[in-house]
Structures are given as structure tokens and as C-alpha cells.
Amino acid sequence: MKKKVKVVAAVIENEKSEILCALRAHNMAIPNMWEFPGGKVEEGENLQEALEREIAEELECEIKAYDIINENIHEYDSFIIELISLKAELVEGTPVATEHAKLIWMPRENLDSLIWAPADIPAVKDVMNQIKV
Numbered sequence: 001m002k003k004k005v006k007v008v009a010a011v012i013e014n015e016k017s018e019i020l021c022a023l024r025a026h027n028m029a030i031p032n033m034w035e036f037p038g039g040k041v042e043e044g045e046n047l048q049e050a051l052e053r054e055i056a057e058e059l060e061c062e063i064k065a066y067d068i069i070n071e072n073i074h075e076y077d078s079f080i081i082e083l084i085s086l087k088a089e090l091v092e093g094t095p096v097a098t099e100h101a102k103l104i105w106m107p108r109e110n111l112d113s114l115i116w117a118p119a120d121i122p123a124v125k126d127v128m129n130q131i132k133v
């Protein structure tokens with residue numbers, strides 16, 4: 001049976017309607033693909049706590065996480081992901097790519113010009129259509 005992972009991802013928008021996008025490094029799982037930064041939910045955490053912790057660890061900045069934008073279950077070759085994308089806001093600091101190959105602020109309407117991790121595609125569509133954002 002494939003392993004199941006529950007992952008939260010942050011859709012962080014700035015005042016110019018740009019969204020923070022992170023390029024997974026060549027040495028990460030699902031390499032060289034764009035994602036909304038985040039990571040696995042640990043036991044005892046709610047979604048918002050997990051996301052705020054992951055962003056502090058990975059991007060060395062502080063966010064506030066809000067409501068769910070999209071929930072998607074996607075089956076990769078080696079595992080099944082439940083990817084939950086949450087609206088989030090930067091409250092302190094500037095995101096730094098400590099693990100990712102690159103971070104960019106991309107205008108919402110251009111998000112589909114990036115090559116996204118397959119699990120992210122429904123969330124990207126919702127963000128582009130401003131559903132629940």
C-alpha cells in the first residue's frame with residue numbers, strides 16, 4: 001500500500017496581487033517543480049499551526065494562516081498526498097529560500113506559466129480564478 005501524507009501549503013499574496021511560489025530543489029522529492037511552500041502536518045497540530053511552523057522553518061519568516069482554498073488528493077507513483085492549500089499572509093520578515101532552489105512573487109494571472117507539482121494544479125486553478133481567496 002502506498003504511504004499517505006497530509007501536507008499543508010501556503011498561498012501567500014502580497015499587496016501587488018502577487019503570489020509566493022517556490023521551486024523545489026533537484027535533491028528534493030518531486031524535484032524541479034513549483035509549489036506553494038509548506039510541508040507535512042505533524043501529530044497534534046491543526047492545519048494553521050502546521051503551516052505557520054513549516055514556513056518559519058523553511059522560509060525564515062512569520063505568516064498567519066487562514067482558511068482552506070483547496071483540498072486535493074493526488075496519487076504519485078510512490079505515495080498519496082492530501083494537499084491542503086491555505087490562504088496566508090506574511091506578518092514578519094522576508095521569505096528566504098533555505099531549502100528551495102528559488103522563490104518568486106508571481107502575478108496571480110500568470111501562475112499557470114510555471115511547471116507545478118501535479119498535486120498543486122487544482123489549487124493553482126482556484127487561486128487564478130480567485131475562488132475563496
Ligand SMILES: Nc1nc2c([nH]c(=O)n2[C@H]2C[C@H](O)[C@@H](COP(=O)(O)OP(=O)(O)OP(=O)(O)O)O2)c(=O)[nH]1
Nearest residue numbers: 007009029030035036037038039040081117119120
Ligand atoms: N510543501 C509542499 N509539498 C508539496 C506540494 N505539492 C506536492 O506535491 N508536495 C509534496 C512534495 C513532498 O513529497 C511532500 C511535502 O514534503 P516536504 O518535504 O515539503 O515536507 P516536510 O518538510 O514536512 O517533510 P520532511 O522533509 O521533513 O520529510 O508533498 C506543495 O504545494 N507544497
